[in-house]
Amino acid sequence: MKFTTSLSVGILALASQPLMADSLSDSYLMMFKPLPAEAPAADNELSEAKINLGRMLYYETRISKGGKMSCNSCHMLEKYGQDNLPFSPGHEGKLGGRSSPSTYNAAIHIAQFWDGRAPSVEEQAKGPVLNPVEMGAPSADFVVEVLKSMPGYVEAFKAAFPGEADAVTYNNFGKAVGAFERKLLTPSRWDEYLKGKKDALSAAEVKGYETFAKTGCVTCHNGPAVGGAMYQKLGLVKAWPELADLGRFEATKQEADKHFFKVPSLRNVTETAPYLHNGSVKTLEEMVSQMAEHQLGKTLTTEENASIVTFLKSLKGDLPKEYIAQPKLPESSPKTPKA
Secondary structure (H helix, E strand, O other): OOOOOHHHHHHHHHHOOOOOHHHHHHHHHHHOOOOOOOOOEOOEOOOHHHHHHHHHHHOOOOOOOOOOOOHHHHOOHHHOOOOOOOOOEOOOOOEOOOOOOOOOOHHHOOOEOOOOOEOOHHHHHHHHHHOOOOOOOOOHHHHHHHHHOOHHHHHHHHHHOOOOOOOOOHHHHHHHHHHHHOOOOOOOHHHHHHOOOHHHOOHHHHHHHHHHHHHOHHHOOOOOOOOOOOEEEOOOOOOOOOOOOOEOHHHHOOHHHOOEEEOOOOOOHHHOOOEOOOOOEOOHHHHHHHHHHHHHOOOOOHHHHHHHHHHHHOOOOOOOHHHHOOOOOOOOOOOOOOO
């Protein structure tokens, strides 16, 4: 299969063997890494000035049609980077076509959006602003015009992009928001455990991890984000019922990509219901059961399901309250246009 690597084949083979839980724990831990402090990009320096500008732009509503929508409207930083809705309402109240994924830890994913159509958080940031259903800005030029009308933003862009003759550009808008998002990371007790602090998890959570590994969940949910590193077909082993969304095919138009989606991160998964691209699964227990059945061809016992959920709770990190605090935004001027 296109996205199934030799590594994942080997993992599947290991998962099918009757290994002891502690053996699985030791061998599979190598597939994970603690979260980094930031997710740097070779072409986007994470300067303080750029991050501060990105934070302002993340909360900025005046670049949207009607002046009421910002990145934070659907990706609420106080609610773990999303809004707990199956579909998010846009500037006219119309619903988007897919559930809004969390912006926390997104910068370390393989790509952005459920179908991976944006290669980075910088590129992703520019999409919703111009989406007619979401923020509805009429054009990139309009966004730049709004920002240039406010002296506070002009100065902030100059500080963030020194040496550029015209610093206020739509591409720099994406870079600034991306720089801010590259430090939206939520380490948890799981990271302490990976670093060697074995008492960071309770005995029940360690047992839950071993159940998670033994079941085969680690095939797709691994790495520092515990997911987000590959695409996988929804309904890999058993067809997913009533699956209308073509997934990654919408971005690539490749037949082999039909019903493939970016594997979501399990970081903070207890806080980000409802689940899947369409928000159709309401509880974490149901999601675990459905994944085991349709992705791995396994039926979990009630005890196994509860054990995995117990482990997943250890992936909840603390919100960086100071970092995400809404800043004072530049004042509008009489020249600030409205869409």
